[in-house]
Amino acid sequence: MSILVQFVIGLVFGLGLILAGMANPAKVLNFLDLAAIPAGRWDASLIFVMAGGVAVAMLGYRLAFLRERPLLAERFSLPGASRPDARLVTGAALFGIGWGLAGFCPGPALVAALTGGLPALVFLAAMLAGMALARRLAAATVVSMPPVEFRREP
Amino acid sequence: MIETAFTPIASLAGGALIGLAAVLLMLFQGRIAGISGIVSRLLPPEADGETAGRLAFVAGLVLAPLVAYAAGSAWPVPQIAATIPVLVVAGLLVGFGSVWGNGCTSGHGICGLSRLSLRSLVAVATFMASAIATVFVVRYLL
Incomplete structure (x- = not known):
C-alpha cells in the first residue's frame, strides 16, 4: 500500500513539473536570465511555480500536522532544526552553478530520463555520481543532525 | 538561446501539483518531498526499510511523461x-x-x-544567486 502510494505521489510530482514547465531546461534558464528583463525576453513563469507550490504546501502541511501521526507511518520526520552553516551554503552554491549551467535540477532530470535522449541521460548519470560522492564524503566527515521525529499526543 | 513562452497559469497549476505531492508525502509517510534526499538515500540504499518506497517515488517521476502523454498532452521533450x-x-x-x-x-x-x-531560506537565496550569476556568465561574458 505504502509503495503504491509513493509511486502515485511521485507521478503527481512529475506531472506537476511537466505542467509547470520546470521539466524543460530552456524555460528554467530563461527564468534565471535576469539580464533579459530590459529586452522583454525574461520568462517569469517559474515564480508562479514556486508561489503555487509553497502556497499549497504551507496550507497542506498545517492540515497534515493536525493529525496525531501520518496515515501510513509511525511518526512525522522533519529535518533537524540546526542553523545555516558553511556546508549548507557551499552545497547550495555548487548546486546553483550546476543548475545554471544545464537548467536541470534533480526532479526534472529524472522526469527527462525517458524524454530527453542521450543528453538527459548523461546529466542524470553525472548527477547520481555526484550524489553518491557527496554521501560518501558526508558519511566520513560530517556529524549529521538527527531528524526531528514527532507524533501528537492524543 | 531557445525562446520560451510565459505560462503563468500552467506554471501556477503545476506548482500547486508539486505542492500537493509534497503534502501527500507528509500526510501518508510523514516525510519531506526532497528529490535529492530521496534519490541520494538510494546511493547506496539506506538500511531503514524505506528503499522500496523511495524507488516507487522515483519510478513515478520517471514515468510521469507517459501519463501526461496518455492524458492527451504533447510528449514533453526537454530543450537542452x-x-x-x-x-x-x-x-x-x-x-x-x-x-x-x-x-x-x-x-x-x-x-x-x-x-x-531559516536553513532553507538561506539555501534558496544562495542557489538562486549562484544560478543567476552562472547564467549571466555563460550567456553574456563567455
Whole structure:
C-alpha cells in the first residue's frame, strides 16, 4: 500500500513539473536570465511555480500536522532544526552553478530520463555520481543532525 | 538561446501539483518531498526499510511523461542547449551540491520555505544567486 502510494505521489510530482514547465531546461534558464528583463525576453513563469507550490504546501502541511501521526507511518520526520552553516551554503552554491549551467535540477532530470535522449541521460548519470560522492564524503566527515521525529499526543 | 513562452497559469497549476505531492508525502509517510534526499538515500540504499518506497517515488517521476502523454498532452521533450561535457560538469555539481547542502529546489524551495525554515531560506537565496550569476556568465561574458 505504502509503495503504491509513493509511486502515485511521485507521478503527481512529475506531472506537476511537466505542467509547470520546470521539466524543460530552456524555460528554467530563461527564468534565471535576469539580464533579459530590459529586452522583454525574461520568462517569469517559474515564480508562479514556486508561489503555487509553497502556497499549497504551507496550507497542506498545517492540515497534515493536525493529525496525531501520518496515515501510513509511525511518526512525522522533519529535518533537524540546526542553523545555516558553511556546508549548507557551499552545497547550495555548487548546486546553483550546476543548475545554471544545464537548467536541470534533480526532479526534472529524472522526469527527462525517458524524454530527453542521450543528453538527459548523461546529466542524470553525472548527477547520481555526484550524489553518491557527496554521501560518501558526508558519511566520513560530517556529524549529521538527527531528524526531528514527532507524533501528537492524543 | 531557445525562446520560451510565459505560462503563468500552467506554471501556477503545476506548482500547486508539486505542492500537493509534497503534502501527500507528509500526510501518508510523514516525510519531506526532497528529490535529492530521496534519490541520494538510494546511493547506496539506506538500511531503514524505506528503499522500496523511495524507488516507487522515483519510478513515478520517471514515468510521469507517459501519463501526461496518455492524458492527451504533447510528449514533453526537454530543450537542452548545453553540450555533453557541460552536462557532465553540471550534473556532478547538481548532484554533489544538492546532497552536500541537504536539499534542492524541492526540499528547500517548496518544503523548506513552506515550513519557514531559516536553513532553507538561506539555501534558496544562495542557489538562486549562484544560478543567476552562472547564467549571466555563460550567456553574456563567455
